[in-house]
Amino acid sequence: MTASRLATGGSAIDRTRPIRFSFDGATVHGFAGDTIASALLAGDVAVVGRSFKYHRPRGIWGAGVEEPNALIDIGGPRATPNTRATTEPARDGLVARSVNATPSALADRNAFLDRFARFIPAAFYYKTFMWPDWHRFEPRIRAMAGLGKVDADWTSPGTADQINHHCDVLVVGAGPAGLAAARLASGAGLTVTLVDDQQSPGGSLGHRAGEIDGKPAAAWIAETIAALASAGQLILPSTTAFGVYDHNLVGLNQRHPDGRPDTLWRVRPRQIVLATGAIERPLPFANNDLPGIMSADAALAYLRRHAVLVGRRIVVATNNDSAYETAGALAEAGAEVTLVDLRRDGTPNAPANVRLVKRRALASASGRLRVDGVTLDDGTRLDTDCLLISGGWTPTIHLFGQAKGKLAWSEERAAFLPGDPVDGIAVVGAAAGAVALSDVFAGAGTVVASLGQTKAALPRSTGPEATGGILPAWPIPGSKGRIWIDYQNDVTVKDVELAARENFVSVEHLKRYTTLGMATDQGKTSNLPGLALMAGITGRTVPEVGTTTYRPPFTPVPLASFAGARVGELMAPVRRLPLENVHRANGAVFQEYGGWLRPAHYGGSADAERSIADETLRARQSVALFDGSTLGKVEVIGPQAAAFVDFLYYNTMSTLKPGRCRYGFMLSENGVVFDDGVLVRLDEHRFVVSCSSSHVAAVHARLEEWRQDRFGRGAVYIHNATSDMATLTVSGPNARKLLEALDLSLSLDDADLPHMAVGHGTYAGDEVRIARVSFTGDRSYEISIRADRAEPLWTRLRQAGQAFDAVVIGLEALMILRAEKGFIVIGKDTDGTTLPHDLGVDGPRAKRQTEFVGRRSLFTEEASRDNRMQLVGLAVPQGEAPLPTGAHGIKRIDGRLRSQGFVTSSYQSPTLGRPVALGLIERGAARHGETIDIQHLGKISKATITAPCAVDPAGDRLHA
Amino acid sequence: MQIFPCPFCGPRDETEFHFGGDAGNIRPDGADVPIDRWADYLYLRTNPKGTAREIWVHMNCGEFFVMERDTVSHKVLSSAALGGEHAA
């Protein structure tokens, strides 16, 4: 045994609540309050994972989010890959396994790869697997790549909560700086939100000596939290501020001990206070990645929080003062401790029972699955079972960097500190380079005072104070042995040197070429040593090399958190018909069309094709009922309404008489047909725009834009009444007879209500608007009634229809009926280049004298090209199947096939007993009667160009 | 995520807005507008670094408005309803 749990102590653990979990199949014992890492250490598990590339054995390095080595997969229904053992609470019954190791971290069968390490340096993949073809190597490399695995047992824990939150001050980090800032701000009457990524507050005060206002640190923490809670401030433990976005929106990832999905908080504070602390760096020496080598501060945290003594014969190597407290505490806990300090001068006194060796650096470590000794730079060898490292402190300024804060290099601290302030963001404590508690508190006081509040007394540090002396110890070019910079991605000093030799000297290139800092830990321990090494190699200073761009998230956030409730049906909610349930009861089969859930056909899902053909045929023979409620009904009202619709439409609309309807196009400013439909003029100053179902929102927005930009609010008013009313369509030779069976209180006589007219009646006391508009080519009546009264009318129509063998049709039958007539659907029979005259509607272009949207674009060279694609019908030779939609009309030019257009709609016509099709074909309008080749998936067939309309070209059926 | 001030609703999250083009891109009317002028209106964008005047629409209420903002700092400088400023 080397690492062990002490019999007493441990501020974070509850010894009355023992727990058990499994790691790589073995049982691990711990206590409530342990992390997986502290429990593994207490059980003396040295090897907890394998490195990404070389499958080197790796042990626990840190005690927090910076952990590069101890990645684990949590198994079972709440499986999560690649979590950090150092931040994951240990729970009873949890199943954990190491990543990138088979069958276990200790006995990984890919460990042999490390012996080939010198053949697989940085960029090895780019250089090696290019010939003959990367794809030959890809499957096997992919199988080897990656770290954790997604567990097949995973089940969704439900939707993740998302919370929007506002406060005066958001304090990130509940260490001494954050607690002080939160308490001062709260005392000044501000609303405060305090978040911390640990389960309990305190930060470094949780394991480092401190006496505040004459009290032990733990008492001061408890008192401060109690004061905040009683002031009603929001305190969120186990919550990481992972990103600062535009306008200082802060994203928080809150984890829950009960297994609920993580909560995403979107916080908009007036002021952000970053009290995010600092992360301890490794030192460069050969084999500095062996298990048993860990951060000195982490060892102190495990000792004081979890009562875990990480070794018996411990060597602590440092270049700064912070490791002295660690060395002293470990010696006091019973370990044999040697402290190796790089510095000659200005060092503190050796702690009691610690052997201090000055002016010595580590040259190398030895051991196989665990460190067993170190060699100093003078050749001295020391036996050890645990090597603790303090290479200095890197302020956690990620969030400041994300907010585009500029960093300033501090020679004194050997670190980047926050530079010029960013509006609304202050940085305090160790993140701002403060070391002594008195400096930390002074900084917090200054920030809160700058919010224009308070003269409250600052907390006073009354105990011994930490000091910041440091002698930088960056990796040195040309060093002997394998010196790791980035543990997780296996980047060594030699890899950085290789990058420099190949001129990847920019820090962004260095990152991508070597993958330095690109692992799941995002280089929290490795970025600074890596760029300092690049500075050394290229003869630049560290600030000249600079840092890579800081981007969110600071720590991984589950995707489910960002999705929130937008999963399944709520991912893209469909719009629903008021009569959906009635249609369902009548055997409708629903499909989504342009965002609407509509009946595709009736008669159940068996033999859909026959149902659709039957609906089509009966619609032509007698009468069809159709739910057209999705049709746009956007009202345009006001003194300028007629001028407005004239401007919006390609066709002149102001000449329309009240009570009449006109079909027309709306164009985009580039002349392309944007929407088509019928405009109804209700009276002098009131129109209804019937736009395509899927276009209602876009048409409405377009009307509003021109209204507000060009006409003015007093001139026109626009109201989208689409969902106010249901529209029930009666179409077919017997349509009028069917309606006459109902008492609608209006004359259905063709003299009073001719084709393209609108009338007003009532049904059961409710107003109905009846428009004689046809999308089928048959006599049709579109009856609009308030949506909540549509059901009785629909029922009555069906009932009255029985006498006429009426058929209820779905959208598929309607699509066939309109295609038989050559009626287009915008976006299906047109594309993003189709101009109105391509569809045979050239009148307004030729004659209109007034301005309209898209006008000028109709007179360009492009618009006047004589080989434009034009709308045509396409007929196939007798007995052949319908053309595939999307098939191309082709021609041969210089022996090569070239497209001359394509099929846009194609159906078997039940009315004609043969296929009908529409298409856009070059010069098509002038080529009726010509037979062309149609190609689909390499097969060529014939089609004859015709007029678009195949049924009743004279239009007699509209009046029949 | 940015906060934009809708002149009608007040400050709202940027996800509720759509971009509507450069402000001041006045539409030239007529079938005989020089084609270069028309092409500029359709396609030429100023894309300034720094202060930009832009049309935005708040999708929730339908308000089109002019917003001045800094494309570098993303600071919003002003917003005002269109109010038919180009009314014929």
Ligand SMILES: [Zn+2]
């Ligand atoms: Zn608004």
